[in-house]
Amino acid sequence: MVGSDASPQRRLTKDDWTDAALAAIAERGVAAVAIEPIAARLRTTKGSFYWHFANREALLDAALARWEERTTTDVIGEIADLSDDPVTLLRRLIARVIGMTERDAVGPALLATAGEPRVSSVLARVTAARIDLIVSLFQRMGFPPDDARRRALLAYSAYLGHGELAHSTPGVLPADPDERHAYLEDVVLILTGRPHR
Amino acid sequence: MVGSDASPQRRLTKDDWTDAALAAIAERGVAAVAIEPIAARLRTTKGSFYWHFANREALLDAALARWEERTTTDVIGEIADLSDDPVTLLRRLIARVIGMTERDAVGPALLATAGEPRVSSVLARVTAARIDLIVSLFQRMGFPPDDARRRALLAYSAYLGHGELAHSTPGVLPADPDERHAYLEDVVLILTGRPHR
DNA sequence: CGGATACCATACGGCTACGTATGGTGGGTC
DNA sequence: GACCCACCATACGTAGCCGTATGGTATCCG
Numbered sequence: 001m002v003g004s005d006a007s008p009q010r011r012l013t014k015d016d017w018t019d020a021a022l023a024a025i026a027e028r029g030v031a032a033v034a035i036e037p038i039a040a041r042l043r044t045t046k047g048s049f050y051w052h053f054a055n056r057e058a059l060l061d062a063a064l065a066r067w068e069e070r071t072t073t074d075v076i077g078e079i080a081d082l083s084d085d086p087v088t089l090l091r092r093l094i095a096r097v098i099g100m101t102e103r104d105a106v107g108p109a110l111l112a113t114a115g116e117p118r119v120s121s122v123l124a125r126v127t128a129a130r131i132d133l134i135v136s137l138f139q140r141m142g143f144p145p146d147d148a149r150r151r152a153l154l155a156y157s158a159y160l161g162h163g164e165l166a167h168s169t170p171g172v173l174p175a176d177p178d179e180r181h182a183y184l185e186d187v188v189l190i191l192t193g194r195p196h197r
Numbered sequence: 198m199v200g201s202d203a204s205p206q207r208r209l210t211k212d213d214w215t216d217a218a219l220a221a222i223a224e225r226g227v228a229a230v231a232i233e234p235i236a237a238r239l240r241t242t243k244g245s246f247y248w249h250f251a252n253r254e255a256l257l258d259a260a261l262a263r264w265e266e267r268t269t270t271d272v273i274g275e276i277a278d279l280s281d282d283p284v285t286l287l288r289r290l291i292a293r294v295i296g297m298t299e300r301d302a303v304g305p306a307l308l309a310t311a312g313e314p315r316v317s318s319v320l321a322r323v324t325a326a327r328i329d330l331i332v333s334l335f336q337r338m339g340f341p342p343d344d345a346r347r348r349a350l351l352a353y354s355a356y357l358g359h360g361e362l363a364h365s366t367p368g369v370l371p372a373d374p375d376e377r378h379a380y381l382e383d384v385v386l387i388l389t390g391r392p393h394r
Numbered sequence: 395c396g397g398a399t400a401c402c403a404t405a406c407g408g409c410t411a412c413g414t415a416t417g418g419t420g421g422g423t424c
Numbered sequence: 425g426a427c428c429c430a431c432c433a434t435a436c437g438t439a440g441c442c443g444t445a446t447g448g449t450a451t452c453c454g
Contacts, residue, residue, distance in 0.1 A: 011430085029226065034411065035413090037411085045434075046433090048432055050414080051430080055412080108308060109309055111364070111365045112226055112310070114365035127362070127369055146379075150383045150384070157357075157359040158355045158358055160362065162354040162358070164361065168307075168311035168317065168320050169317070171321065172324060183350065190348065190387060193391070208401065208402085231440090241402070242403055245401070245403085248400080248401060248402070249401090252442080252443070253441095253443090
């Protein structure tokens with residue numbers, strides 16, 4: 001349920017195929033990047049595909065590259081406004097996750113296929129960039145570097161895990177908007193709070 | 198890298214096939230539960246498989262059931278000794294996760310295939326059981342029910358996410374044992390600490 | 395030691411996906 | 425209006441996997 005099924009009768013571009021591949025990944029995993037099924041969804045045939053791409057691998061690479069770019073540029077670039085105070089930024093970052101129950105399902109799908117080298121290298125870059133951003137937020141809150149890194153790891157783990165929950169068993173997450181907001185506030189307080197001695 | 202490839206020349210049991218299927222899931226996802234490749238790994242043929250099982254679905258069901266049983270019995274039963282104090286239990290629970298870098302990779306693989314009904318029902322049960330356990334821990338620490346549930350959600354999200362990180366990009370996690378221990382202590386303190394006003 | 399039963403190998407047909415080859419078609423350009 | 429080239433459909437051969445059918449071997453049991 002991402003890019004829908006495309007209009008019937010117009011010419012396709014390389015990007016149409018890439019988007020369809022990402023939609024397939026989001027729905028049924030990397031293994032679902034198969035030319036003929038996607039062609040059927042796009043209401044075209046392999047003939048179109050093999051004009052735009054050399055083979056299946058090329059399509060997968062293009063999809064991964066597109067996701068990497070979108071993910072890093074959008075999320076990180078949009079958040080890291082660095083004019084606001086770090087707690088606000090962290091809250092915004094977390095809200096972005098908690099807010100959308102229907103998240104981008106590509107990330108989870110890729111995590112499951114971390115075995116493939118192509119996938120794992122993309123994942124490594126995206127993960128590192130995101131964690132570094134969160135580390136910098138905690139540092140700007142006054143946490144010493146080691147402490148900041150541990151908190152960032154915890155925060156990012158929670159981010160990933162929340163995504164998995166939303167995608168796999170959304171029933172356990174708060175459905176009511178008020179509860180979601182309370183949860184968000186609680187998470188921020190817990191992650192930013194100095195523990196009692 | 199779980200069950201290795203089995204000895205060459207003895208008779209196989211149903212459980213041998215089930216274990217091999219779980220190993221396949223751990224390595225390459227649910228889609229890797231394919232009879233002929235697994236048969237090759239077990240150094241036998243489909244003839245063996247179709248004597249023990251009706252079809253591929255039956256094998257997948259058996260593998261999922263086995264994982265569910267192992268997961269709930271082992272982890273929950275072993276932790277929920279309920280004689281110790283809840284903070285110790287939580288620490289033990291978290292340590293079990295942080296401790297093994299090489300985790301059981303079946304969980305992450307299943308999360309990725311939450312689309313399939315068979316997978317999702319197993320996941321729902323396991324997830325609910327685990328979260329309920331953690332909720333009870335926080336309640337026994339004195340947190341009111343709503344608060345306890347939110348903290349449990351955060352803790353379980355972190356659990357899942359940590360597993361994903363360990364499985365996909367272990368490089369970002371602390372490698373040094375001392376650092377791992379410091380991380381564990383920090384996580385416990387953060388998750389159990391009352392936030393400052 | 396002869397038969398029955400449990401377990402396995404092999405061969406087959408059907409399906410689906412990959413990749414290639416080759417022949418359309420339609421919208422720009424002179 | 426002839427042409428060309430970007431773009432697509434169709435047909436083909438190959439390969440991997442499913443599920444069935446059927447025959448083979450090993451082990452137990454009387």
